[in-house]
Amino acid sequence: MTGSLIPARVCHFDLGALCYGIVLAAWDRGLGSVINGQGIMRSDIVREVANIPEEQVIMTCVAMGYPDDSFAANAVRSDREANSDFVHYVGFAD
Ligand SMILES: Cc1cc2nc3c(=O)[nH]c(=O)nc-3n(C[C@H](O)[C@H](O)[C@H](O)COP(=O)(O)O)c2cc1C
Numbered sequence: 001m002t003g004s005l006i007p008a009r010v011c012h013f014d015l016g017a018l019c020y021g022i023v024l025a026a027w028d029r030g031l032g033s034v035i036n037g038q039g040i041m042r043s044d045i046v047r048e049v050a051n052i053p054e055e056q057v058i059m060t061c062v063a064m065g066y067p068d069d070s071f072a073a074n075a076v077r078s079d080r081e082a083n084s085d086f087v088h089y090v091g092f093a094d
Contacts, residue, residue, distance in 0.1 A: 046058060
């Protein structure tokens, strides 16, 4: 089934949803996550540590750990565009 991961297939959408579910399930169990493309950039390290063979595609990486709230970087809160600025609901009342 390696052909199912050909770029532009809908599997990318599915994997995004799966990734989101993993992150939410982890958070429910007290684990913080950082979805990261850096693990793909350094796939040589990820392959070695996670024992992933070259013939398998790494689509994304999710770093997990128990959050340290006393660490300054974890106090950063990113600004978000308001949903109403870019989400349009059609057929639903506001
Ligand atoms: C597909 C994807 C790839 C990402 N890659 C990286 C990355 O390589 N390095 C990084 O620091 N954050 C990366 N992020 C962002 C982090 O997962 C996270 O969203 C960010 O640290 C901001 O946190 P916040 O969403 O809680 O504000 C990526 C997010 C997504 C969805």
